Amino acid sequence: MELSKFFIKAELIPVICQDERNGEVLMLGYANEEALRRTMESGTAWFFSRSRQKLWNKGETSGNFIYVTKILSDCDDDTLIYIGTPKGPVCHTGNRTCFYTTLWEKNN
Template sequence: MQNFDLDRLFQKDALIPVIIQDAACKDVLMLGFTNKEAVELTLKTGTAWFWSRSRQKLWNKGGTSGNFLHVERVVTDCDTDTLLYLCRPDGPTCHTGARSCFFHEIPMNREENVP
């Protein structure tokens, strides 16, 4: 992200989503929200920082658990309003102890001939 103006990310909102993906196997591990300060800390430290909407404060994933997300790449989407962090996780990403936060599947109830 050399010479990238971070303000471009926050033109629409002060918080934007950031998708966390395993850099090795490409599994989606979590979705969080970030602000400009958290992105700056991520780029500076190499670990993923977020804005906690529930606690209304910055947090470094792994700061308490030790399960840091080491950021290898930062990519923005085509609209420049969502980030993707490709990471090497130190352990489980989910606060429940699961590898990924995405593990509750909702069954599909497909009906034929429905537009």
């Protein structure tokens, strides 16, 4: 598969990570073409860090890898979902997912 088609609009594209066991959204990161290629080759989630300006393999420091089993693309080919199983908490804060803070909730 030609991966460059995903990076026509931008050098970095958003990647949502989702737990394959229950559908929970774990985190959002960004990938460039090399990060996507490494994810497909290794089976673990790779991203491009916008703050450090370098590639990183989620879990390389903590051991909390995300083992990717499927990658989905949206209809515009400019956003991806890595579907897989996390080993341990995903968030650097120690929380299972990065989405643990409620911003708003409708009261019934």
